[in-house]
Amino acid sequence: MPAMGTILITGANAGLGKEAARLLAAVPGVRKIILGCRNQAKAMAAKAELEAATGAEIFEFVRIDTTDLDVVRAAVRELPERIDGLILNAGGAGGPEGHLLTQDGVTGAFAVNVLGHAALVEGLIAARKLRGTVIYVGSEAARGIPGGAPRPDLKTSSVDEFATIADGSVLPRFNTMTNYGLVKYMGTMWAGSMARRHPEIRFVVVSPGATAGTKAADDMTPLRGFFFGRVAMPMMRLFGWAHGVEEGAERYVTVLLDDAYATGRFYASVPPGTSGALVDQSPYFEDLTNHQFQDHAYQALQRFLRTEPAATGRGDHAAH
Ligand SMILES: NC(=O)c1ccc[n+]([C@@H]2O[C@H](COP(=O)([O-])OP(=O)(O)OC[C@H]3O[C@@H](n4cnc5c(N)ncnc54)[C@H](OP(=O)(O)O)[C@@H]3O)[C@@H](O)[C@H]2O)c1
Structure with missing residues (x-):
């Protein structure tokens, strides 16, 4: 089992992030869990709840808003020590409103899921504050969910095409779930590229699977949110297509603590499912391990980071 003294989790005040913090507090050797949240009041409430639930006083807070690169970079400076596990x-x-552009020229959905995380990881590496394992939280939407999100259908997988995922222009008409699948796909490909650039760090993509009981529905219009949270998810659980928050967060913990989950791979439910066993997706979807496509995702992302890449690249291919 890899050493896990200090763990940082983004979005840890609710849902799967908070549940992962609760589960990890019981793991021997975990000395500190940093809750990376955008709202201090919510983070402090979660901290108090986690302390009461676990009896452990190992939770700290750092402000991280993944849609604001300045806040992310301030967090990198503020973090006092090396992170052994980053979720x-x-x-x-x-x-x-996930299609609205941020000040960095990317959609809100891309900023929160990918851009801020890339800035965080690249900043921590440049500051020599990261070792161990990075888990990028993906989704089955990145390889398609029948009836939920179409499989991302890129024409060339060039740098330019990946850049259109970031700025939202890939879709002639915005659709929340189609866009979500594309965004998580690009995050997954970026993580694959990072795994080869930084062989000293284990980069694994994990989907929690369809998870009921988080506040994901709060993001939706009231009607859609009601249907998703109160009708669709309970029905999916009934049929074994979804599970609860503990099972979803357990996937993060399992992968974090077990080196057998290989760097550069994407683990999710057996296709086309969204719950149950956690398996490597690459035997089903060859493009996921295409190094050139992965590097194109990485290069496209650098266009929006407002700085040079934090670490020199390995295996870069000429931008299209
Ligand atoms: N639930 C599922 O079925 C499912 C399936 C596949 C993948 N996932 C993925 O799992 C992850 C967690 O989802 P969840 O269902 O637990 O969602 P959730 O209950 O809505 O929690 C999301 C967390 O992210 C935080 N967050 C949102 N925007 C942020 C920002 N700009 N900066 C920092 N933190 C931000 C939220 O903080 P606030 O409280 O401040 O909003 C909250 O703590 C997501 O990456 C999601 O895409 C979920």
């Missing part, structure tokens, strides 16, 4: 969990489909 890039903040995110979601971004709701009906």
Whole structure:
């Protein structure tokens, strides 16, 4: 089992992130869990709740808003020590306004799920504050969910095409779930590229699977949110297509603590499912391990980071 003294979890004040913090507090050797949240009051409430639930006083707070690169970079400076385990969990489909552009020229959905996390990881590496394992929280939407999100259908997988995922222009008409699948796909490909650039760090993409009981529905319009949270998810659980928050967060913990989950791979439910066993997706979807496509995702992302890449790249291919 890899050493896990200090763990940082983004979006840790609710849902899967908070549950992962609760589960990890019981793991021997975990000395500190840093809750990376955008709202201090919510983070402090979660901290108190986690302390009461676990009896452990190992939770700390750092402000991280993944849609604001300045805040992310301030967090990198503020973090006092090396992180052994980093869970890039903040995110979601971004709701009906997920297509609106941030100051960095990317959609809100892309900013929260990918851009801020990339800035965090690259900043921590440059500051020599990261070792161990990085978990990028993906989704089955990144390889398609029948009836939920179409499989991302890129034409060339060039740098330019990946850049259109970031700025939202890939879709002629915005659709929240289609966009979400594309965004998580690009995050997954970026993580694959990072795994080869930084072989000393284990980068694993994990989907929690369809998880009922988080506040993901809060992002949706009231009607859609009601249907998703109160009708669709309970029905999916009934049929074994979804599970509860503990089972979803357990996937993060399992992968974090077990080196057998290989760097550069994406683990999710057996296709086309959204719950049950956690398996490597690459035997089903060859593009997921295409190094050139992964590097194109990485290069496209750098266009929006407002700085040079934090670490020199390995295996870069000429931008298209
Ligand atoms: N639930 C599922 O079925 C499912 C399935 C596959 C993948 N996932 C993925 O799992 C992760 C967690 O989802 P969840 O269902 O637990 O969602 P959730 O209950 O809505 O929790 C999301 C967390 O992310 C935080 N967050 C949102 N925007 C942020 C920002 N800009 N900066 C920092 N933190 C931010 C939220 O903080 P606030 O309280 O401040 O909003 C909250 O703590 C997401 O990446 C999601 O895409 C979920």
